[in-house]
Amino acid sequence: MSTLAEPAVQAPAHPARFFEREEDGRLRCTLCPRECLLADGQAGFCSVRENRGGAMVLLAYGKSTGYAVDPVEKKPLYHFLPGTEVLSFGTVGCNLGCRFCQNWNISKARASGRDLPTRTPRQVVDLAVAAGCPSIAFTYNDPIIWAEWAIDVAREARTRGIRTIFVTSGYVEEKAREEIFSWMDATNVDLKSFTEEFYAKVTLSHLAPVLETLEWLAREGRVWTEVTNLLIPGLNDDPGETRRLAEWLVARMGPDVPLHFSAFHPAWKMMDRPPTPPETLTRARRIAREVGLRHVYTGNVHDPEGQTTCCPRCGKAVLLRDWNTVRGNRLGPGGTCRNCGERIAGRFDA
Template sequence: MLSFGTAGCNLGCKFCQNWDISTSREIDHLADRATPDAIAQAALRTGCDSVAFTYNDPTIFAEYAIDIAAACRERGVKSVAVSAGYISPQPRAELYGAVDAANIDLKGFSDDFYRRITGARLQTVLDTLSFIRHETDCWLEITTLLIPGHNDSDAEIKRMANWIVTELGPDVPHHFTAFHPDHRMQDVPPTPPATLSKARQIALDAGERFVYTGNVHDARGGTTWCPGCGAGLIVRDWHRVREYRLTADGCCPDCGRAVPGRFAERLGTFDGHRIPVRIASRRGSHPVGRRQP
């Protein structure tokens, strides 16, 4: 996957872990100037099957992202939006109708948390999740960063999981990831791994079928388990894929059960390294994109 971003954001999350990018107002912080075609070509040149709009929210460069998604699709490259999902209805339809997959941050499950910590509103994000799931062909996943003392209570996680199962269905993957002190929340401790494991279990008990832990070493919490026979199908630890057993059509090799998702026809090479990628020439020497596993 070729990942890239621009600068700025439409939220003001106090815990932002890409704050140097998301709070930037200087265009000179951008390393490259690249056309949609150049980005699609860079993906092909570096052996990437997909391009991800990430590091900052693609909502603020939606027109550019849509053009890139079109250029990628012409060349058989997929596009992925990594977003907070805080977007109005018309651009929402245009952006998520253009990309192949989306990972939406559901940052908490109370409007108070959203107002105080992010400057946004919960309902808009819930509307985006429902729209992507029911009105598009875009593959949807959800990520929740658990912040100790702010959005990690058992009750809030249970409400969130119940809403996901009821409104989106049990097969939308849900990632609980670990917070580390950053930006304006450096007085908050890191998320204990036990908190992630407990949240995962609460979500599983509520009926979610594919729940993961992230930003920690937890092979069990990072593995995709067959919903039929319980076999480990994609074994992950941190950012590494240790084992990949799905058949070419996305089924369990042991019981034949299909696993919901979008899977490549070939396996590829998995490791945990990020490789800087030059896309176009401009002032400065820093890369705009990175090739990820």
Template structure:
């Protein structure tokens, strides 16, 4: 496992090193690790100590990220590392994101090997996921550059918890992003994530208005925590006003896990209620996830209402998209689409590199 010099840090007068990659701004003495676990003060600078190592590789459908408007039906080579810069009590990937053991990083692969493997399996994209790619920025950047040399897209699945000074660099080599907007409440972020809401909103505005990344958003709805009508209306109003009505929004079902194992799972009715609220507020493309509901997982034309992309879990059915437009009325559909859908379906293929 390689240790490489990181970006976005500065030395302090008292000998500590301040990491400036995320809003935590960890101030570390020699040998100490940041809250993310994988960035460490070594030799008077911040270094990434997990470069080139992964918790595993798997080929997934792109819809699993979830991205419904980015080359639907195509396969994506997915991987993550260890650690995270948030401390969500409800984390669904806690065995990876909360790992404090580098033994979690059992798979080793160079950026070139990852890109070559993606090409060999005809993957349209490579995704940095399972834990947040912000904390392994240098590795993700090098993988992204290797992928782009082979004309393979890159996807970041992130909480968007990034500092102002690092934001542009983190997304410079990324083609599509799904941001996990965990709630629309500062109290929720502080109490359940040990973070702040404002930097995430800044990331969303940057991605939509200043980057070339395709953006979709996911909110995991937790009963009694972030699923009130008032909060959902406020969130959707903000999304329409600050970003745009065409940003796809995914409401995903929580299941009991990690430090919230006694919290009940999210009923499907809650997701559908949230979807109705989002559509009332003007969002054009709203989906539900982690539940089986084909109609609420499919894509419709926001102008004429006709079905454009039929989904049953991650399996695509009817396809009425012609050159990125509704086949029925000609209205453009926001996103990136091929002439025909991919055929990867629901397959999940773990592999070693």
């Protein structure tokens, strides 16, 4: 990863959309299922959307905690422009409250009062072009909460042939979801567990809206979608839960949706748990493959076998990886297996 320098420019708060006005004058945010009700001067749970004098504003518009050039495999996306680099950025705040957040220093930072530099959508796309990146990722904190900013960058990117990637929890309202994803080319959705209890206690959110988002993405079929499941020892790594999660994905999204089992490292309010043993990831991968998923990977560990894409028809390796690095690309034209001609699920052409 390389980071890019920032200009120090400040901009006024940007008008936000995705809200309704209540009879008592409060504003109801309709971006995510929390539906925060905001009186004048109040900010939502995510900290970046605020009722300012009866108008909703997005405090994080134009802002970023920094821009970086990452391998697309780090998002993680293994079936979308493999081996390319992606201009990546995030802002501050979050609409979830995950106790294990790996990016808590930005997700729990407050937007107001922070001296974050500002860019225009055109300047962000300029950065991607200058860095030779064929795509831009909205990532590090959940871009749902800064949807207007992500959409404006995506709109500019589309006019210049740059793809966009939305890395998200999928905790979003139906109407907003349709508009946001109409501008995106690919997404990785973090399915944090397969129990409502985990979602309620550990993430302060709910499972059902996330499953709705995943089903909707599969039904629409326009945005390339991969799923991540971070396995935390003793909390969501039960083999039975892994099996139910994988069975649900096969039934509702189809066997071709790539699933990444990712290793947890102690962070923020969850320093009392050990890191995920590699064997747990390997076991989860075996279970998910048993139930019919064709592309299952391990992440945040060195595991070339668990990170290689094989042709689901003949079994030959077509994309060899170690962690986030592509070590060999044996894909044929149009993302096909050179051995048997099978088309591998994904978007492989720049």
